[in-house]
Amino acid sequence: MPHSFYIVGVKFDILTTFPESFSAIQQSIVKRAENKGLIEIKIHNLRDFTLDKHKTTDDSPFSGGAGMLMKIEPIYAALKSLGVYPNRDSRTKVILTSAKGMLWKQSIAQDWSQNLDRIVIICGHYEGVDHRVVEHLIDGEISIGGYVLSGGEIPAMIVVDSITRLIDGALGNTLSLLDESHNEQMDAEYPQYTRPAIFKTEEGQEWGIPEILLSGDHKKIEDWKKRNSK
Numbered sequence: 460m461p462h463s464f465y466i467v468g469v470k471f472d473i474l475t476t477f478p479e480s481f482s483a484i485q486q487s488i489v490k491r492a493e494n495k496g497l498i499e500i501k502i503h504n505l506r507d508f509t510l511d512k513h514k515t516t517d518d519s520p521f522s523g524g525a526g527m528l529m530k531i532e533p534i535y536a537a538l539k540s541l542g543v544y545p546n547r548d549s550r551t552k553v554i555l556t557s558a559k560g561m562l563w564k565q566s567i568a569q570d571w572s573q574n575l576d577r578i579v580i581i582c583g584h585y586e587g588v589d590h591r592v593v594e595h596l597i598d599g600e601i602s603i604g605g606y607v608l609s610g611g612e613i614p615a616m617i618v619v620d621s622i623t624r625l626i627d628g629a630l631g632n633t634l635s636l637l638d639e640s641h642n643e644q645m646d647a648e649y650p651q652y653t654r655p656a657i658f659k660t661e662e663g664q665e666w667g668i669p670e671i672l673l674s675g676d677h678k679k680i681e682d683w684k685k686r687n688s689k
């Protein structure tokens with residue numbers, strides 16, 4: 460049950476033909492944030508928005524060529540049923556995962572975690588998506604990197620995870636956010652170690668840690684962190 464103290468930060472609606480993929484995100488910080496009521500994740504099966512008895516979500520391209528494209532009709536019907544088409548407010552975004560999209564970055568995650576209430580993510584699959592989805596239904600395309608995956612489910616999970624950890628209250632210790640890579644205030648992360656101070660391998664090696672970290676001298680440790688941040 461959501462914790463009554465928090466107001467839901469961001470609601471995510473994910474449109475996919477592979478809803479079972481999302482069990483991977485129902486863990487850890489994301490799960491905890493959902494339990495606290497900081498986020499809400501709803502997974503919608505695009506097959507539920509088809510009208511034919513075979514629940515078809517893809518078809519061959521008019522231009523010919525290999526592969527199938529995701530059809531516009533189920534996506535359109537899903538967006539209408541979610542109330543984000545034809546109109547949506549400025550704190551709602553509808554995005555499509557795409558290898559050709561805008562590169563997903565920490566600064567966008569930061570912006571959206573603070574400035575959006577609702578994010579609808581359409582997961583592409585097969586050879587791609589009928590281009591009218593891009594032309595008429597969405598606010599933008601997001602790529603998680605310069606490579607091609609089989610589907611938009613992993614990219615969608617990356618978007619959800621990276622936004623969730625930036626929502627106030629999602630992390631047990633908010634100081635961890637300041638120390639993170641890509642944080643603009645720090646813009647770097649230094650190497651970190653935990654016990655044991657000397658790790659002995661079965662091959663007879665001993666891997667220690669920088670001695671300064673055991674010195675107890677906080678000033679020197681801070682200097683060391685700055686020098687070793689990248």
Ligand SMILES: C[S@@+](CC[C@H](N)C(=O)[O-])C[C@H]1O[C@@H](n2cnc3c(N)ncnc32)[C@H](O)[C@@H]1O
Pocket residue numbers: 555556557558559582583584585586587588601602603604605606607608609610611614
């Ligand atoms: C096999 S890919 C389609 C690749 C497409 N034919 C192309 O050449 O760009 C299927 C779907 O996976 C998703 N996808 C693949 N790579 C991605 C990436 N780097 N970032 C975001 N989504 C990606 C997109 O939703 C895409 O429609």
